[in-house]
Amino acid sequence: MSVITLDHVTKKFGDSVVVNDISDEFKDGEFITLLGPSGCGKTTMLRMIAGFEKPTSGEIRIDGKVVSSADTFVPPEKRELGMVFQSYAVWPHLNVFANVAYPLKIRKVPKAEIKEKVEKVLESVHLSQYAKRMPSELSGGQQQRVALARALVAEPKVLLLDEPLSNLDAKLRERMRFEIKEIQARLGINVVYVTHDQGEAMTMSDRVFVINSGVLQQVGTPVEIYRKPENQFVADFVGKVNFLKGISENGKIKLDGIDGTLDYSGEITGAVDVAVRPENIRISEENAHFRGKLLSEYFTGDTNDCRITAGGNELRMITDAATYKHFSDSETIGLYITDFMVFPASDSDFRKIMT
Secondary structure (H helix, E strand, O other), X not given: OOOEEEEEEEEEEOOEEEEEEEXXXXXXXXXXXXXXXXXXXXXXXXXXXXXXXXXXXXXXXEOOEEEEOXXXXXXXXXXXXXXXXXXXXOOOOOOHHHHHHHHHHHOOOOHHHHHHHHHHHHHHOOOHHHOOOOHHHOOHHHHHHHHHXXXXXXXXXXXXXXXXXXXXXXXXXXXXXXXXXXXXXXXXXXXXXXXXXXXXXXXXXXXXXXXXOOEEEEEEOHHHHHHOOOOHHHHHHOOXXXXXXXXXXOOEEXXXXXXXXXXXOOOOOEEEEEEEOHHHEEEOOOOOOEEEEEEEEEEOOOEEEEEEEEOOXXXXXXXXXXXXXXXXXXXXXXXXXXXXXXXXXXXXXXXXXXX
16 A cells, blocks of 8 residues: 655746646555546646656655656666556457466566465466466457556555547446445545546546636535535536526525525625525426426426526426426426535636636
């Protein structure tokens, strides 16, 4: 196990700042996810930890030892890290055993020890029965597990994963999330995981680092990131959300264009942006905060995914599947808000500026 320390790490390519003054510590046994849109700087951060990129300024330490700074640079092969890339990068001419054994072979580890370590790691990723198969005989998920085993066989201090599931189909990707998390928990190894997929971040992480345009927006557990986002970008990027304009005063929020108010005990006053998750809108005639017109419904099996218009605002509501077709399209229904988040009003479209 290992501790990774980032101390005011900045990376520039020319005049472009891709990672801007990030500091934190990844603790022993943590599963850390770097989450953000394409081009936000998350892969660059991972590559600096791995040693494939040098920080422009700042310092990176592993177990207290400086591996990157203005005066020091430890090459990737001496950082005792394992890395799995987006592409499987398994050698097609070597069978599973030989692919996994390769890092030990080039280090001239004795054959008996190689056999012992490879068999152990293949068992941990559930590939023991495929040791003699060629990559062409494996599914995408099995090839990804080969890449994972190869990264683990040398017993690295930290495992770095760069969008390793993006090439898999949806069902397999979901299964692999849990398999990687189970392996990490069983081995007690530190993981730094890069993704733009919020589902992966929510289900796998101990802590999530939300990054946009090189700037760290928020750090927290998946629950904290989802339920208590620090700004509109985080609220919008992590999960589904509706935004409504309003005015906060005297313990109430009057929503723009909507005949209704929300009780609010927070400290933000004046013009506000109200963020409402689709699952926090309920159909209720008795306790309705306001009324809206049902535009469309989409049956997804376990939910009813609806579009509603209220006072010129189009809202998304995700409710119980039993409500599907209970109301007619264009019917006016009462809507009750079970939970919401409030931010100071933004004059501009942050979703365009921050992505």
